[in-house]
Amino acid sequence: MAHLWTKDDAGWIAHALSRESYDIGAHAAARTAPLASLFIEGSGASAKLVRADFAGSEVWALIAAPGSGIRVGGEAPLAGLRVLRDRDEIRTPDGEQYFFSTEALATVAPFASNGREVFCGRCRQRIAVGAPAVRCPGCGVWYDQSTGLPCWTYADTCAFCAHSTAMNAGFAWSPEDGLA
Ligand SMILES: [Zn+2]
Ligand SMILES: [Zn+2]
Structure with missing residues:
Protein backbone atom coordinates (compact mmCIF):
# COMPACT_ATOMS: atom_id res chain seq x y z
CA MET A 1 0.00 0.00 0.00
CA THR A 102 4.95 3.41 -3.13
CA GLU A 103 7.03 1.43 -0.66
CA ALA A 104 4.87 -1.06 1.24
CA LEU A 105 5.43 -2.92 4.48
CA ALA A 106 4.97 -6.67 4.71
CA THR A 107 1.75 -7.38 6.59
CA VAL A 108 -0.10 -10.62 7.26
CA ALA A 109 -3.66 -10.52 5.98
CA PRO A 110 -6.27 -13.09 4.96
CA PHE A 111 -5.56 -14.00 1.35
CA ALA A 112 -8.23 -12.60 -0.96
CA SER A 113 -8.41 -14.24 -4.37
CA ASN A 114 -9.44 -12.17 -7.35
CA GLY A 115 -10.55 -15.33 -9.15
CA ARG A 116 -7.06 -16.55 -10.03
CA GLU A 117 -5.16 -19.33 -8.34
CA VAL A 118 -2.08 -18.02 -6.59
CA PHE A 119 0.79 -20.20 -5.51
CA CYS A 120 3.06 -19.61 -2.53
CA GLY A 121 6.52 -18.31 -3.45
CA ARG A 122 8.15 -20.76 -1.04
CA CYS A 123 6.21 -24.04 -0.87
CA ARG A 124 4.51 -23.69 -4.31
CA GLN A 125 1.19 -24.84 -2.90
CA ARG A 126 -1.99 -22.99 -3.81
CA ILE A 127 -2.79 -20.36 -1.18
CA ALA A 128 -6.26 -20.94 0.23
CA VAL A 129 -8.72 -18.06 0.22
CA GLY A 130 -8.79 -16.54 3.69
CA ALA A 131 -5.51 -18.14 4.74
CA PRO A 132 -3.00 -15.84 6.48
CA ALA A 133 -0.63 -14.62 3.78
CA VAL A 134 1.98 -11.96 3.03
CA ARG A 135 2.54 -10.21 -0.28
CA CYS A 136 6.22 -9.36 -0.75
CA PRO A 137 6.48 -5.55 -0.86
CA GLY A 138 9.46 -5.86 -3.18
CA CYS A 139 8.12 -8.05 -5.98
CA GLY A 140 4.47 -8.76 -5.20
CA VAL A 141 4.82 -12.54 -4.83
CA TRP A 142 2.47 -14.08 -2.26
CA TYR A 143 3.52 -16.36 0.60
CA ASP A 144 1.70 -18.35 3.27
CA GLN A 145 2.35 -16.98 6.73
CA SER A 146 0.79 -18.92 9.58
CA THR A 147 2.15 -20.91 12.51
CA GLY A 148 1.87 -24.12 10.48
CA LEU A 149 3.06 -22.57 7.20
CA PRO A 150 5.53 -19.76 7.96
CA CYS A 151 6.65 -19.59 4.33
CA TRP A 152 7.32 -15.82 4.25
CA THR A 153 9.57 -15.76 7.32
CA TYR A 154 11.13 -19.16 6.49
CA ALA A 155 14.21 -17.39 5.07
CA ASP A 156 15.75 -13.99 5.70
CA THR A 157 14.80 -12.66 2.28
CA CYS A 158 12.13 -13.17 -0.37
CA ALA A 159 12.90 -16.06 -2.75
CA PHE A 160 12.51 -13.78 -5.77
CA CYS A 161 13.93 -10.44 -4.69
CA ALA A 162 16.21 -9.23 -1.93
CA HIS A 163 13.42 -7.87 0.27
CA SER A 164 13.82 -8.65 3.96
CA THR A 165 11.17 -10.92 5.45
CA ALA A 166 11.43 -9.30 8.88
CA MET A 167 7.92 -8.34 9.96
CA ASN A 168 9.06 -5.20 11.78
CA ALA A 169 11.61 -3.98 9.24
CA GLY A 170 10.05 -0.52 8.85
CA PHE A 171 10.35 1.60 5.73
CA ALA A 172 13.65 1.43 3.87
CA TRP A 173 13.22 5.01 2.66
CA SER A 174 12.05 8.15 4.40
CA PRO A 175 12.19 11.81 3.26
CA GLU A 176 15.25 12.26 5.49
CA ASP A 177 17.20 10.06 3.09
CA GLY A 178 16.19 12.17 0.13
CA LEU A 179 16.87 15.52 1.78
CA ALA A 180 20.37 14.87 3.00
ZN1 LIG B 1 3.79 -21.72 1.38
ZN1 LIG C 1 10.02 -10.37 -3.24
Missing part, protein backbone atom coordinates in the same frame (compact mmCIF):
# COMPACT_ATOMS: atom_id res chain seq x y z
CA ALA A 2 1.31 3.42 -0.93
CA HIS A 3 1.74 6.04 1.75
CA LEU A 4 2.19 9.75 2.21
CA TRP A 5 4.90 11.26 4.39
CA THR A 6 4.03 14.39 6.33
CA LYS A 7 6.17 16.35 8.78
CA ASP A 8 5.30 17.62 12.22
CA ASP A 9 7.42 18.79 15.13
CA ALA A 10 8.49 15.22 15.86
CA GLY A 11 9.69 14.56 12.33
CA TRP A 12 8.40 12.70 9.29
CA ILE A 13 5.46 10.31 9.64
CA ALA A 14 4.18 7.83 7.05
CA HIS A 15 0.41 7.60 6.58
CA ALA A 16 -1.02 4.61 4.74
CA LEU A 17 -3.18 5.63 1.78
CA SER A 18 -6.02 3.23 2.46
CA ARG A 19 -8.88 5.31 1.10
CA GLU A 20 -9.95 6.13 -2.46
CA SER A 21 -8.99 9.79 -2.28
CA TYR A 22 -7.53 12.44 -0.01
CA ASP A 23 -7.63 16.21 0.07
CA ILE A 24 -4.31 17.99 -0.05
CA GLY A 25 -3.28 21.57 0.55
CA ALA A 26 -5.95 22.75 2.93
CA HIS A 27 -5.68 26.32 4.18
CA ALA A 28 -2.65 27.27 6.25
CA ALA A 29 -4.53 27.05 9.54
CA ALA A 30 -4.68 23.31 9.07
CA ARG A 31 -0.91 23.05 9.15
CA THR A 32 -0.85 22.75 12.92
CA ALA A 33 -3.80 20.36 12.99
CA PRO A 34 -3.41 16.57 12.97
CA LEU A 35 -3.18 15.03 9.55
CA ALA A 36 -6.58 13.42 9.92
CA SER A 37 -8.22 16.84 9.82
CA LEU A 38 -6.22 17.78 6.71
CA PHE A 39 -7.85 14.88 4.99
CA ILE A 40 -11.44 15.90 5.69
CA GLU A 41 -13.32 16.28 2.44
CA GLY A 42 -14.29 19.82 1.56
CA SER A 43 -11.86 21.45 3.97
CA GLY A 44 -10.74 24.02 1.45
CA ALA A 45 -8.39 21.66 -0.33
CA SER A 46 -6.79 22.78 -3.55
CA ALA A 47 -5.78 19.32 -4.72
CA LYS A 48 -6.76 15.70 -4.32
CA LEU A 49 -4.91 12.42 -4.31
CA VAL A 50 -7.01 9.90 -6.20
CA ARG A 51 -6.45 6.15 -6.48
CA ALA A 52 -7.05 4.00 -9.54
CA ASP A 53 -6.69 0.22 -9.60
CA PHE A 54 -5.30 -1.61 -12.61
CA ALA A 55 -5.25 -5.42 -12.45
CA GLY A 56 -4.56 -5.43 -8.75
CA SER A 57 -1.96 -2.66 -8.85
CA GLU A 58 -2.75 0.76 -7.46
CA VAL A 59 -1.85 4.00 -9.19
CA TRP A 60 -2.16 7.35 -7.44
CA ALA A 61 -2.65 10.65 -9.22
CA LEU A 62 -2.73 14.21 -7.97
CA ILE A 63 -5.48 16.40 -9.39
CA ALA A 64 -4.92 20.10 -8.75
CA ALA A 65 -7.54 22.83 -8.82
CA PRO A 66 -6.88 25.62 -11.35
CA GLY A 67 -4.50 28.16 -9.84
CA SER A 68 -3.75 25.97 -6.85
CA GLY A 69 -0.03 26.63 -7.07
CA ILE A 70 0.66 23.04 -6.06
CA ARG A 71 3.98 21.65 -7.29
CA VAL A 72 4.99 18.01 -7.74
CA GLY A 73 8.74 17.56 -7.95
CA GLY A 74 8.99 21.32 -8.42
CA GLU A 75 6.69 21.43 -11.44
CA ALA A 76 3.08 22.42 -11.90
CA PRO A 77 0.97 19.38 -12.84
CA LEU A 78 0.36 19.43 -16.59
CA ALA A 79 -3.32 20.17 -17.24
CA GLY A 80 -3.82 19.87 -13.49
CA LEU A 81 -3.04 16.16 -13.43
CA ARG A 82 0.05 14.28 -12.37
CA VAL A 83 0.45 10.53 -11.95
CA LEU A 84 2.55 10.13 -8.83
CA ARG A 85 5.82 8.25 -8.79
CA ASP A 86 7.71 6.84 -5.86
CA ARG A 87 9.31 9.59 -3.74
CA ASP A 88 7.55 12.46 -5.50
CA GLU A 89 7.60 15.67 -3.47
CA ILE A 90 4.31 17.56 -3.24
CA ARG A 91 4.47 21.17 -2.10
CA THR A 92 1.70 23.67 -1.52
CA PRO A 93 2.10 27.45 -2.08
CA ASP A 94 2.20 28.04 1.68
CA GLY A 95 5.13 25.69 2.08
CA GLU A 96 3.41 22.52 3.20
CA GLN A 97 5.52 19.57 2.07
CA TYR A 98 4.54 15.95 1.47
CA PHE A 99 6.29 12.95 -0.02
CA PHE A 100 4.48 10.19 -1.85
CA SER A 101 5.96 6.69 -1.57
Whole structure:
Protein backbone atom coordinates (compact mmCIF):
# COMPACT_ATOMS: atom_id res chain seq x y z
CA MET A 1 0.00 0.00 0.00
CA ALA A 2 1.31 3.42 -0.93
CA HIS A 3 1.74 6.04 1.75
CA LEU A 4 2.19 9.75 2.21
CA TRP A 5 4.90 11.26 4.39
CA THR A 6 4.03 14.39 6.33
CA LYS A 7 6.17 16.35 8.78
CA ASP A 8 5.30 17.62 12.22
CA ASP A 9 7.42 18.79 15.13
CA ALA A 10 8.49 15.22 15.86
CA GLY A 11 9.69 14.56 12.33
CA TRP A 12 8.40 12.70 9.29
CA ILE A 13 5.46 10.31 9.64
CA ALA A 14 4.18 7.83 7.05
CA HIS A 15 0.41 7.60 6.58
CA ALA A 16 -1.02 4.61 4.74
CA LEU A 17 -3.18 5.63 1.78
CA SER A 18 -6.02 3.23 2.46
CA ARG A 19 -8.88 5.31 1.10
CA GLU A 20 -9.95 6.13 -2.46
CA SER A 21 -8.99 9.79 -2.28
CA TYR A 22 -7.53 12.44 -0.01
CA ASP A 23 -7.63 16.21 0.07
CA ILE A 24 -4.31 17.99 -0.05
CA GLY A 25 -3.28 21.57 0.55
CA ALA A 26 -5.95 22.75 2.93
CA HIS A 27 -5.68 26.32 4.18
CA ALA A 28 -2.65 27.27 6.25
CA ALA A 29 -4.53 27.05 9.54
CA ALA A 30 -4.68 23.31 9.07
CA ARG A 31 -0.91 23.05 9.15
CA THR A 32 -0.85 22.75 12.92
CA ALA A 33 -3.80 20.36 12.99
CA PRO A 34 -3.41 16.57 12.97
CA LEU A 35 -3.18 15.03 9.55
CA ALA A 36 -6.58 13.42 9.92
CA SER A 37 -8.22 16.84 9.82
CA LEU A 38 -6.22 17.78 6.71
CA PHE A 39 -7.85 14.88 4.99
CA ILE A 40 -11.44 15.90 5.69
CA GLU A 41 -13.32 16.28 2.44
CA GLY A 42 -14.29 19.82 1.56
CA SER A 43 -11.86 21.45 3.97
CA GLY A 44 -10.74 24.02 1.45
CA ALA A 45 -8.39 21.66 -0.33
CA SER A 46 -6.79 22.78 -3.55
CA ALA A 47 -5.78 19.32 -4.72
CA LYS A 48 -6.76 15.70 -4.32
CA LEU A 49 -4.91 12.42 -4.31
CA VAL A 50 -7.01 9.90 -6.20
CA ARG A 51 -6.45 6.15 -6.48
CA ALA A 52 -7.05 4.00 -9.54
CA ASP A 53 -6.69 0.22 -9.60
CA PHE A 54 -5.30 -1.61 -12.61
CA ALA A 55 -5.25 -5.42 -12.45
CA GLY A 56 -4.56 -5.43 -8.75
CA SER A 57 -1.96 -2.66 -8.85
CA GLU A 58 -2.75 0.76 -7.46
CA VAL A 59 -1.85 4.00 -9.19
CA TRP A 60 -2.16 7.35 -7.44
CA ALA A 61 -2.65 10.65 -9.22
CA LEU A 62 -2.73 14.21 -7.97
CA ILE A 63 -5.48 16.40 -9.39
CA ALA A 64 -4.92 20.10 -8.75
CA ALA A 65 -7.54 22.83 -8.82
CA PRO A 66 -6.88 25.62 -11.35
CA GLY A 67 -4.50 28.16 -9.84
CA SER A 68 -3.75 25.97 -6.85
CA GLY A 69 -0.03 26.63 -7.07
CA ILE A 70 0.66 23.04 -6.06
CA ARG A 71 3.98 21.65 -7.29
CA VAL A 72 4.99 18.01 -7.74
CA GLY A 73 8.74 17.56 -7.95
CA GLY A 74 8.99 21.32 -8.42
CA GLU A 75 6.69 21.43 -11.44
CA ALA A 76 3.08 22.42 -11.90
CA PRO A 77 0.97 19.38 -12.84
CA LEU A 78 0.36 19.43 -16.59
CA ALA A 79 -3.32 20.17 -17.24
CA GLY A 80 -3.82 19.87 -13.49
CA LEU A 81 -3.04 16.16 -13.43
CA ARG A 82 0.05 14.28 -12.37
CA VAL A 83 0.45 10.53 -11.95
CA LEU A 84 2.55 10.13 -8.83
CA ARG A 85 5.82 8.25 -8.79
CA ASP A 86 7.71 6.84 -5.86
CA ARG A 87 9.31 9.59 -3.74
CA ASP A 88 7.55 12.46 -5.50
CA GLU A 89 7.60 15.67 -3.47
CA ILE A 90 4.31 17.56 -3.24
CA ARG A 91 4.47 21.17 -2.10
CA THR A 92 1.70 23.67 -1.52
CA PRO A 93 2.10 27.45 -2.08
CA ASP A 94 2.20 28.04 1.68
CA GLY A 95 5.13 25.69 2.08
CA GLU A 96 3.41 22.52 3.20
CA GLN A 97 5.52 19.57 2.07
CA TYR A 98 4.54 15.95 1.47
CA PHE A 99 6.29 12.95 -0.02
CA PHE A 100 4.48 10.19 -1.85
CA SER A 101 5.96 6.69 -1.57
CA THR A 102 4.95 3.41 -3.13
CA GLU A 103 7.03 1.43 -0.66
CA ALA A 104 4.87 -1.06 1.24
CA LEU A 105 5.43 -2.92 4.48
CA ALA A 106 4.97 -6.67 4.71
CA THR A 107 1.75 -7.38 6.59
CA VAL A 108 -0.10 -10.62 7.26
CA ALA A 109 -3.66 -10.52 5.98
CA PRO A 110 -6.27 -13.09 4.96
CA PHE A 111 -5.56 -14.00 1.35
CA ALA A 112 -8.23 -12.60 -0.96
CA SER A 113 -8.41 -14.24 -4.37
CA ASN A 114 -9.44 -12.17 -7.35
CA GLY A 115 -10.55 -15.33 -9.15
CA ARG A 116 -7.06 -16.55 -10.03
CA GLU A 117 -5.16 -19.33 -8.34
CA VAL A 118 -2.08 -18.02 -6.59
CA PHE A 119 0.79 -20.20 -5.51
CA CYS A 120 3.06 -19.61 -2.53
CA GLY A 121 6.52 -18.31 -3.45
CA ARG A 122 8.15 -20.76 -1.04
CA CYS A 123 6.21 -24.04 -0.87
CA ARG A 124 4.51 -23.69 -4.31
CA GLN A 125 1.19 -24.84 -2.90
CA ARG A 126 -1.99 -22.99 -3.81
CA ILE A 127 -2.79 -20.36 -1.18
CA ALA A 128 -6.26 -20.94 0.23
CA VAL A 129 -8.72 -18.06 0.22
CA GLY A 130 -8.79 -16.54 3.69
CA ALA A 131 -5.51 -18.14 4.74
CA PRO A 132 -3.00 -15.84 6.48
CA ALA A 133 -0.63 -14.62 3.78
CA VAL A 134 1.98 -11.96 3.03
CA ARG A 135 2.54 -10.21 -0.28
CA CYS A 136 6.22 -9.36 -0.75
CA PRO A 137 6.48 -5.55 -0.86
CA GLY A 138 9.46 -5.86 -3.18
CA CYS A 139 8.12 -8.05 -5.98
CA GLY A 140 4.47 -8.76 -5.20
CA VAL A 141 4.82 -12.54 -4.83
CA TRP A 142 2.47 -14.08 -2.26
CA TYR A 143 3.52 -16.36 0.60
CA ASP A 144 1.70 -18.35 3.27
CA GLN A 145 2.35 -16.98 6.73
CA SER A 146 0.79 -18.92 9.58
CA THR A 147 2.15 -20.91 12.51
CA GLY A 148 1.87 -24.12 10.48
CA LEU A 149 3.06 -22.57 7.20
CA PRO A 150 5.53 -19.76 7.96
CA CYS A 151 6.65 -19.59 4.33
CA TRP A 152 7.32 -15.82 4.25
CA THR A 153 9.57 -15.76 7.32
CA TYR A 154 11.13 -19.16 6.49
CA ALA A 155 14.21 -17.39 5.07
CA ASP A 156 15.75 -13.99 5.70
CA THR A 157 14.80 -12.66 2.28
CA CYS A 158 12.13 -13.17 -0.37
CA ALA A 159 12.90 -16.06 -2.75
CA PHE A 160 12.51 -13.78 -5.77
CA CYS A 161 13.93 -10.44 -4.69
CA ALA A 162 16.21 -9.23 -1.93
CA HIS A 163 13.42 -7.87 0.27
CA SER A 164 13.82 -8.65 3.96
CA THR A 165 11.17 -10.92 5.45
CA ALA A 166 11.43 -9.30 8.88
CA MET A 167 7.92 -8.34 9.96
CA ASN A 168 9.06 -5.20 11.78
CA ALA A 169 11.61 -3.98 9.24
CA GLY A 170 10.05 -0.52 8.85
CA PHE A 171 10.35 1.60 5.73
CA ALA A 172 13.65 1.43 3.87
CA TRP A 173 13.22 5.01 2.66
CA SER A 174 12.05 8.15 4.40
CA PRO A 175 12.19 11.81 3.26
CA GLU A 176 15.25 12.26 5.49
CA ASP A 177 17.20 10.06 3.09
CA GLY A 178 16.19 12.17 0.13
CA LEU A 179 16.87 15.52 1.78
CA ALA A 180 20.37 14.87 3.00
ZN1 LIG B 1 3.79 -21.72 1.38
ZN1 LIG C 1 10.02 -10.37 -3.24
